[in-house]
Amino acid sequence: MAATLSSSPFSSPPLTQKAHGDLEAQLDDQILTIRAEIAKLRAQKIRLSSALLGSSKIQKCVQARKLDSAKGAAQSTAGEAARSLHARLDRAVESQKYENDVKIHRLAYGVTAFPFTDPSPERAGESTLTGVRFDLSGWNSGGMKNESALDSYFVVFRRIRHQRSGNSAQEANTYLKVHHHTIPAHIDLESLFEKYLPLPQELQDDSAMDIDDTDGNGNGSRPQSESFNDDSGIDVTQDINFDGINGTSSADDNANIASNTTQMMTAKNGQNLHAFILALLDDLQSWHNRVRAIAYLRKSAGLPPLSSRVSTGNEQMSVTPDSNETFGPSTKYSISNVAQTTADAYQIRIVWKNDALGLLKLSYEGRVDRAVVYGVKKVMDSSRGAENTSKEGNAPGSQPTDHERLHDIERILTFAEPSQNTKVQGLLERLKYCEEVMCQNKI
Amino acid sequence: MPSAVAKSLSRLSRDKLIDLCVSWSKSAQCDPYLTTNRNLIEADEEDYLHEPAESRDDLKNLYTTFKQNGSFADLENVSKKDIVDRIVDGDWRRGLSYSQLASIDFAALEENDTNLRWSALKLVPLTRNSDEQAIQRPSKRRKTGHTTSKTIPQHYPQITAAEFVQQLKAHISPLVKAHYHLHRISALNLSVVRLCIVPNTPFAPLSTNIPRNGKAALDSARIMYIALPDSCPYVYVSISGASTPNRQSTRKTGPKATSSKVDVTATKRIVLEAIPKALSRPQQRWALQSTELTAKSLRGMTLLRGNGKVGVTGGAFSRLEAPPQKASGGNSSYNEAVFSAANLRDIEGLTEHEKLVERRFGDMAATNRANLDRVQVRVHSLFHQPNVPKKKRKHIDHDMSPADEPMPMMITFSGTDVFGGLKELAMKHPTLVDLGKLPRHLTGEAGTSTITL
Numbered sequence: 049m050a051a052t053l054s055s056s057p058f059s060s061p062p063l064t065q066k067a068h069g070d071l072e073a074q075l076d077d078q079i080l081t082i083r084a085e086i087a088k089l090r091a092q093k094i095r096l097s098s099a100l101l102g103s104s105k106i107q108k109c110v111q112a113r114k115l116d117s118a119k120g121a122a123q124s125t126a127g128e129a130a131r132s133l134h135a136r137l138d139r140a141v142e143s144q145k146y147e148n149d150v151k152i153h154r155l156a157y158g159v160t161a162f163p164f165t166d167p168s169p170e171r172a173g174e175s176t177l178t179g180v181r182f183d184l185s186g187w188n189s190g191g192m193k194n195e196s197a198l199d200s201y202f203v204v205f206r207r208i209r210h211q212r213s214g215n216s217a218q219e220a221n222t223y224l225k226v227h228h229h230t231i232p233a234h235i236d237l238e239s240l241f242e243k244y245l246p247l248p249q250e251l252q253d254d255s256a257m258d259i260d261d262t263d264g265n266g267n268g269s270r271p272q273s274e275s276f277n278d279d280s281g282i283d284v285t286q287d288i289n290f291d292g293i294n295g296t297s298s299a300d301d302n303a304n305i306a307s308n309t310t311q312m313m314t315a316k317n318g319q320n321l322h323a324f325i326l327a328l329l330d331d332l333q334s335w336h337n338r339v340r341a342i343a344y345l346r347k348s349a350g351l352p353p354l355s356s357r358v359s360t361g362n363e364q365m366s367v368t369p370d371s372n373e374t375f376g377p378s379t380k381y382s383i384s385n386v387a388q389t390t391a392d393a394y395q396i397r398i399v400w401k402n403d404a405l406g407l408l409k410l411s412y413e414g415r416v417d418r419a420v421v422y423g424v425k426k427v428m429d430s431s432r433g434a435e436n437t438s439k440e441g442n443a444p445g446s447q448p449t450d451h452e453r454l455h456d457i458e459r460i461l462t463f464a465e466p467s468q469n470t471k472v473q474g475l476l477e478r479l480k481y482c483e484e485v486m487c488q489n490k491i
Numbered sequence: 492m493p494s495a496v497a498k499s500l501s502r503l504s505r506d507k508l509i510d511l512c513v514s515w516s517k518s519a520q521c522d523p524y525l526t527t528n529r530n531l532i533e534a535d536e537e538d539y540l541h542e543p544a545e546s547r548d549d550l551k552n553l554y555t556t557f558k559q560n561g562s563f564a565d566l567e568n569v570s571k572k573d574i575v576d577r578i579v580d581g582d583w584r585r586g587l588s589y590s591q592l593a594s595i596d597f598a599a600l601e602e603n604d605t606n607l608r609w610s611a612l613k614l615v616p617l618t619r620n621s622d623e624q625a626i627q628r629p630s631k632r633r634k635t636g637h638t639t640s641k642t643i644p645q646h647y648p649q650i651t652a653a654e655f656v657q658q659l660k661a662h663i664s665p666l667v668k669a670h671y672h673l674h675r676i677s678a679l680n681l682s683v684v685r686l687c688i689v690p691n692t693p694f695a696p697l698s699t700n701i702p703r704n705g706k707a708a709l710d711s712a713r714i715m716y717i718a719l720p721d722s723c724p725y726v727y728v729s730i731s732g733a734s735t736p737n738r739q740s741t742r743k744t745g746p747k748a749t750s751s752k753v754d755v756t757a758t759k760r761i762v763l764e765a766i767p768k769a770l771s772r773p774q775q776r777w778a779l780q781s782t783e784l785t786a787k788s789l790r791g792m793t794l795l796r797g798n799g800k801v802g803v804t805g806g807a808f809s810r811l812e813a814p815p816q817k818a819s820g821g822n823s824s825y826n827e828a829v830f831s832a833a834n835l836r837d838i839e840g841l842t843e844h845e846k847l848v849e850r851r852f853g854d855m856a857a858t859n860r861a862n863l864d865r866v867q868v869r870v871h872s873l874f875h876q877p878n879v880p881k882k883k884r885k886h887i888d889h890d891m892s893p894a895d896e897p898m899p900m901m902i903t904f905s906g907t908d909v910f911g912g913l914k915e916l917a918m919k920h921p922t923l924v925d926l927g928k929l930p931r932h933l934t935g936e937a938g939t940s941t942i943t944l
Contacts, residue, residue, distance in 0.1 A: 166849050167807050168931035201800065204808070228808050230800045233723030236646040389651070391798040392679050394723035 049328035061136050067195055101144035110141045125282075154183045154200075159325055166227075177227055179204045182329055184336050201332060202226040208247075223247055224319060235331045244324035338393040341475075342386065345396075348476055351385050381479045382486065398479075402486065404454060408461060416475065421454040421462040457482050495709045497579050497585055502599050505571040511598050512578065516551040520590045523550055523582045548580060592709060592715045593672035593685050600683075601676065605787040605864070607716060611796040614648060614767065615726040617776035647724040648777060649768040652682035655719060658769035659762075667758050681791045682723040688713045688758055712755050717766060718789070723798040726766060726779070727789070728760055753883040770935025783941040791861030795938040807936060808854030809860070835884050844921050850889070851926060852914040861938070862908040867944045868933075870900045910935035 081111040100106060113134070153160050162178040182201045205224040224245055346352075389407075396419050398406040398421075406421040460478050500508065515521040522528070526543045537543070544550040556568050583591070600606050650658075656671050663669075670687040718727040767777040786792055795801065853860070906912050913933060919925040932942050 166931075167847065168936075170933075202808075230808075232800060233725070233796075233798050234647065238646065390722040391720075394722075396648070 049148055098144055098147075101141055102148050107141060107145060110138065115139065146431070154181070158183055159329060177204050177206050178224070182325075184332055189456055199336070201232075202228075202230045203328070224321060231328070232331075233392070235328070235335070237328070240255060240324060240327055240331075244319065244327060245319045247319075247365070267294075287291060332413055334414065335393060339388065340409055341414055342388050342393060342396060345386050345479075347477060349479075350380050351383075381476075382483045383479065400486065404457070404486070406457070416462055419458045419463070421457040422451045422459075423454045424451060456485055460485065493578060496592070497575050499592070499595055499599075499709055500575045500578060501571065503595065504602060506558065507573060507598050507602055508574055509554050512554045512574070512582075512592060513551055513558075514594070515583075515591060516547050516554065518590075521588055523547065523781075524584050525550070530840070541577050543641075589670040589687060592647060592671055593670070593687065594676075596685060596714070597672070597674045599685070600789070604790050606862065607789070607793050607825040608787050609716075609718065609727040609729045609784065610785040611782045611792055612726045612728060613780045613782045613796075614726060614770065614777045615780050616646070617778045618807075619936065625846055627857065645775065647693070647722060648720075648775070650770055650772070652684065652719050655769055656684055659717075659765055662765040662768050663762055666761050669762075679790060679797055681789070681793060682719045682721075684717045684719070686715050686717070686762060687864070688715075688755065688762075713764060715759055717762075718792075720793055720797050723796075724783070726770075726798045727796075728763065728766070730763075731744070766940075769795075783939040785865070785940045786861070787864045791863065794861040802937075807851055807853065807931070807934065842915075844926075845918060847913060847926055849927065850919045852910065860935075863910065863935070863940050864907060865903065866909045866940050868902040868904070868944065870944045905911050 105459050117134075160181045161182070162179045162181060164177045166177055180203045182203075184199045184201075204227045206224050206227045208223045209221075225247060226237075226241060226245075229237065306464075351365045382401045383398060384401050385397070387397055389397045396408040396410065398408065400406070400422070402423060404418060404423040407414050409418040411417045460482050461475070494826055501538070504510070504810070516523060524533075524543050525547070529543065544553060548571040560881070578587075587595075625776065638914070652673055652675070656673055660671060668689045670689060672687075674683045674685065676683060716727075716729040718729070763779075767779050770777050782796060784795060786795075792801065904913075910933075913924070917926060917929070931937070934937065
């Protein structure tokens, strides 16, 4: 930019340094907006074209034409160009149909399995891994924007064929061993593996590596060129013909898993993939539910959504609303902030407008287990509290005596009649009640 | 001569500096020099080069106007240097308190993600004995969980950062006196504790919160950081290098200087050993374990050993992360399949080799990729494993002993983005990098910075 201007010093009036900078910034801005516009349009084009290809009308048309051409292949008068065009269209429609099928499977079952080809040379010849994909109805940005998006997590297994050393009979079992996963760290995957997919002692280390090549479900023969993301969205029960699957229990049902334990143990190799998947899905779902409930609370209280990096993990470092930040008068229930304090969403922090501070502890199911609320007495001399904590930075100092526990509020937040909704979702009504009580007591 | 404080202040950008001053003017822990709180001697010696403000509010307004001037960028523009001068010689001429110095460091960290070098440590339960656990667990359940079938997970410490600081202080205060500053980086779901080890006075109480010697308080050898990512069994520590003690030792003489250096190292070890103890509770004790990851970027650390989705930050498995973030305009599930189709189309233009490179290394432009600035590979038996690639990108250190036995060899890759560079190399020079032999840990898949073969 500067170079082009300086190369023609006579034609343009002498620019000051500042004007240079301004012009440059302006042009940069313009370029950026144009680029963004291009990206947006491109995305829209792709979306529209895929919608068009995926529509049942087009699909039918193409089917009909195919039939026609099959019938009268001999008398086809179409030229070479038209034929290649048709072929391309067929391919596009087909792949779109495939994509749609995959999506339907993902939406319908929540858990799908797919073969994954690891291109690393270490696994050459034995590179087909079994991937399991968990799709959860998502909340990609605090439950506001991406309400409908699926949030997906993966566990990729490899199959190990192992012959128990003590066994005299020619009995070799196939074991599943986790190869790679994208499950967040606050889910205790290790103990789930231990419980549902135990490996024999000899396989605990990485030395035994022979993979069962005789996997009979034929997915390996799928042409890889068809989809780069070679997921075949096929239901678990279809895809993994695995010992010890009991198709009875549902995802929400913990008790079922427990009752199936005996059956699980009777499986030939002691591994139960089905129970493992259900347990993991349960963990993921309960975490999601908690996060979404908190997002819902924020939304109902009129707070902006927390952009949660936890969920996607791929946002850029952006300026997120600080969980300690407080918001203006637009919020309801006299609340200035509600947020989770940790990524696993087991704790909620509530700040009221009168500086009362509450911490709620949630249970696994999202019930409010415990609550601690501290109120600030109005008579408090602000400078005194400040001095108390001044020495050690932000580290919490001694508990200032001006704070008092608000047992009434705590009881409201945790009290539960059997009929009442004690989950976080029901917290809104109770927050309303809290507001009334606070007003009455003039806390 | 610019003081150490001025130097550390001038690391910040102008806007950040002003923000910091505004927050200081509100904070009770940072006493500014005002006309209303100076004593007689100070008033006598006043040279009115930087006229003191009347009150805290005036001070705040002053810095706010600086900021506005900056955005208009035309009128009397107050440069960053002027502001630094004003802080050091004007409004905080009595010296900056420990917490101010700490907030400078954190502002610098937020501005520049790669300011410090972090290493990740994993927290593992201390009692690994499974029999013991089997005995303990049921009894605990009976006590607490009468309604819930599942309890809150026990595989990472359920402890808040503030509580951690208190516990840590309780553990090390007999041996180490330090200034603690807790900072929350909410964009990364991370709390960072900064410890500034107070020199020479382990048994004297802190008389003032303004360090006598600003330089000693900013000495990077005396500062250590402990980052606690939310709800995951990892801790990152940054024990910065000891550059300044060397300089000191040239000035001071003999054993005294070395002893003080040893002192700092020992102190840091004490702090490190206290971390798992501070996180522990009765019935739940932790120990630290290395995770073979050291990197400069804090963001990269959270991606590789954090509380988000792990395992999709590079290598072949990174394409599991759908949808690609290329067209971020789309935001519905509907687009997911579409984007994968778009991805396909992008890739169609490539040759077979380039496709393979894409598959092996994953999308390097993805925002969820962690850059590693240094990767060390230690090869123990080179002669038995001849398929270790010998193509390096920037620096190569061969530590080969002149013996003919298989000897351990160390290769260090360094640069701003090691795996990105390797991918580029593989892309442009297919002859140099044999993809058929490139092991998977060299595609960034394992997410470790120390690899032992």
